[in-house]
Amino acid sequence: MKHAILFCLLAFFAEKSQGVCEIPFVENLYSNNFGSERLAISDYxxxxxxxxxxxxxxxxxxxxxxxxxxxxxxxxxxxxxxxxxxxxxxxxxxxxxxxxxxxxxxxxxxxxxxxxxxxxxxxxxxxxxxxxxxxxxxxxIAIPEQDSLLGTGVPCKMAGWGAEEHNGDIPLDLRLLRFVTLDFETCQNVSSVLFSLPEETMCAIATDLTGDAVPCSGEWGSPLTRATGGGQQLIGLASRDPISCAFDHVMVRNCSLSLLSMFTRVSNxxxxxxxxxxxxxxxxx
Structure with a gap:
């Protein structure tokens, strides 16, 4: 019964998420960069x-x-x-x-x-x-000014030591996930079928579907950053219940996008x- 309820919820979520799939900027976003870049600590x-x-x-x-x-x-x-x-x-x-x-x-x-x-x-x-x-x-790393907001489509990235599945092994090497930001109103509309988002939530969409597309166990608190003229800026902290990463790829198959990821918006x-x-x-x- 629990599994039946879960998949019903996922179906509703997938239907609701189709609106996100229609955002124009996401066309041709995807790359095959996950896990292929050797990270240098001087960049992080x-x-x-x-x-x-x-x-x-x-x-x-x-x-x-x-x-x-x-x-x-x-x-x-x-x-x-x-x-x-x-x-x-x-x-x-x-x-x-x-x-x-x-x-x-x-x-x-x-x-x-x-x-x-x-x-x-x-x-x-x-x-x-x-x-x-x-x-x-x-x-x-620098932080944003109080209450500053980012709209949809800002490129950003998160490096972390995170498992590829819920309760999976933690990798020894730092790995990179790439995202673009999504405005709060759109994210709230998509996610509201499952839960309501705190006002300080920052949403982002992964731009790579070749591997672990969302933060998972071991990556909570990891910094989400964006490039500015003065260097990298800390805009978010990975913040999500670890169990959710177990179902991300089930949800993602129903949409041309990867699933939304939730972060704590640092500017708040x-x-x-x-x-x-x-x-x-x-x-x-």
Whole structure:
């Protein structure tokens, strides 16, 4: 019975999603880039892997300053700060020669986060007990101005250490997913058959159907970024219930697009970030 209900929901979702398929800019978007690009840490110096206890890597995150990391609140919810280790400066989880390890001394979860499966305010900050040694392979990323919005069709990307299926193995090497943004109203219309989206949700459409097209286990908190004249800008954090990635390709077969992915829109929290870390973050319009 549960499976019958699930596939009925998926059918409704697929029918609703046909409107997204008609967006003109998506024609000829798809590439075969997934997994084919060898990533260099100098292109992603803001990227960190968050390790917890004996589990090892559990989430991604981004460097905001020498002492502060931003990630998804679900990654640190109800966990002990003493059990975390942050890895920076490497694209490989098993790299013991070039990586830098850091330890957080404080966790700041957004006060309105409640730990639900479709949470609101899914963002958290980790303060390190010592400054990161900034270099070509370790550096901060800029954030948007408060409440700035992106429309449909802005190219963006997310790098992370994520499984290709729910509860699958975490890869050792950093991998890249490419997206284009989708405006909130369209995304809300498509997703409303299954759930309502928090207002701070940023939606994006994967542009590659040759592999894992959406964030999955191990990629929560990973940074979604876009290129600006001043460099990469952090626009979103991977934020979605891990079970959903198990059904993405079922949904995607009903549409010429890959399934929508949901991120926490960072611009909704730029003021909170600056207030919490008590120092000006780098802002890029």
């Amino acid at each position: 110096p803001y990227q960190v892997s968050i390790h917890y206890s004996f589990y090892g890597h559990i989430c991604g995150g981004a460097i905001l300053s020498e002492r502060w990391i931003v990630t998804s609140a679900r990654c640190v919810w109800q966990k002990s700060v003493e059990e975390f280790v942050i890895m920076a400066g490497s694209v490989a989880l098993d790299d013991t020669s070039s990586r830098t390890l850091a330890w957080p001394e404080r966790i700041e979860i957004h006060p309105e986060y409640d730990g639900s499966r479709l949470p609101e305010k899914d963002i958290a900050l980790l303060k390190l007990n010592a400054s990161l040694p900034f270099s070509d392979s370790i550096n901060a 929290f730029s003021d909170w970030i600056e207030t919490t870390i008590n120092e000006p973050a780098t802002l890029l319009a």
